[in-house]
Amino acid sequence: MNTKNKYERPVINKFYSGMMNKFGSQTIASPLKEIEGKRLNDLTDKFGSPLFVLSEKKIRQNQKSAIRIFKTRYPKVQFAWSYKTNYLNAVCKIFHQEGSWAEVVSEFEYEKAKLLGVRGENIIYNGPEKSRESLITAIKDRAKIHIDHFDELYDLIELTDELKLKARVAIRVNMDVGIFPKWDRFGFNFENGEAHQAIRRITAQKNLELIGLHTHIGTYITYAESYKVAASKLMNLANWIYDEYKITIDYIDMGGGFASLNTLKGQYLPAEQTVPSLDQYADAIANGLLEVRYKGEELPTLYLETGRALIDDAAYLISTVIANKRLSDGTRALIIDAGINFLFTSFWYKHKISQATEADAHTENTAIYGPLCMNIDCINEGMNFPAMKKGEKIVMEYVGAYNMTQWLQFIKMRPNIIMIMNDGSIELVRKAETLNYLLEQELLPLKLT
Amino acid sequence: MNKYRIPENLAISDSGFLFLASTGETFSVNEIGKEILKGIQLHKTDEEIINDLLNDYDIDKQSLQKDFDDFILQLQKNNLALL
């Protein structure tokens, strides 16, 4: 018997003298074959591809460690889970079990939180659109209503007078914290006196109880010191409220916005090396709050509505290679079965993508496309990636935030979402959509049949 | 059946180092890549090259054919194989 030589795919690499390629210093991730001991192929054999995989353990760890980090710097801390970041029941429930309240920005999110057993007073109701009906519910539930604009404030004045009930309110404040873009569309401005004006209005109403101050300076903020500026501005505003009205507020809500480990497009170095740690954000906020001595009777509780930083790394998206191609300029392209329809965040992130199988060590600049019949369906315009065969799996990491809420039902039905539980079992937490699911909402006029 | 040719001024070393004198560009190929280039240099057809490799290496014909086509595309992209 003649033994043949071991085969290796033929490859060619061009040498560039002293020049970095234009895609930055991406290092090739080693294969990710398992998630918490579960082989990816076994998961997709059972639940199909593409497939979102969540980790209960990771979510709990993230929340526990965030609480510890903040509580070691500031005495009173309360988290509220930002529903829009990921409002799967299974995800919200875990956060609630870890002591986090609910932060909602729409009527349906509000109802979802209540169905999950969150008490009204533990719901923070944010956002620019709150219907009168939902405000009535929130008033009756004694939820914390964060007023976004004057029209909402007038609605609340009217409603509480009609209902003869008190509403517990805070205002959302926007401010200059030295970063661009300034999120000044939401809430009342600090610098131009609008926030003070809103507070004057509120305190003049017997049915509005001012219990807190809120800000959310933006999302994926990579400059921790901005939070220090924001925190001290809110604390100064709290002191002004105490000086003027002798009102001690219950809390200062610093919103969300901490960066996760995803690397932004156009960012040269990987996020792991550039984004601040949770400790740095916590230092900035605690310093900002404590450097301004609060004059009220009791130090306000610090609320946090952290979203992406608590969930991004707790989810994976497994996808299957459909085809290999070469573009007209010779660039290798990989077509996979999950596109921007399920990975909305690929519009702004260079997602970490790994192969699930041991591939050869040779890599090539590769564009990664989704399956949609649309030119925009590009997951990565070019990254060093090993050759992959049709049918092999690849994994995208840090996909827990916003994808499972902002995903599109476009061309394809949304896939299964599973969760690996603390005890090692696997639970289906959202079923893949079917044609029937789609048709259930449709009505065909009789005239057309 | 195709027969490719490589540029006259391309030097291929035993270690798989390529030097294209006309442009000064340098490349490296792995062992199978080198075998393919040598086959082309010896004026073999693509079928002959593939059959030689099938004799010597542990690989099925279909996979090899795919890799071969892809490799030729990369050579062409770099002006290293001409039809």
Ligand SMILES: Cc1ncc(COP(=O)(O)O)c(C=O)c1O
């Ligand atoms: C009011 C509010 N709170 C919290 C969040 C969560 O933000 P992040 O996911 O950046 O932490 C957002 C998101 O933009 C928000 O608008």
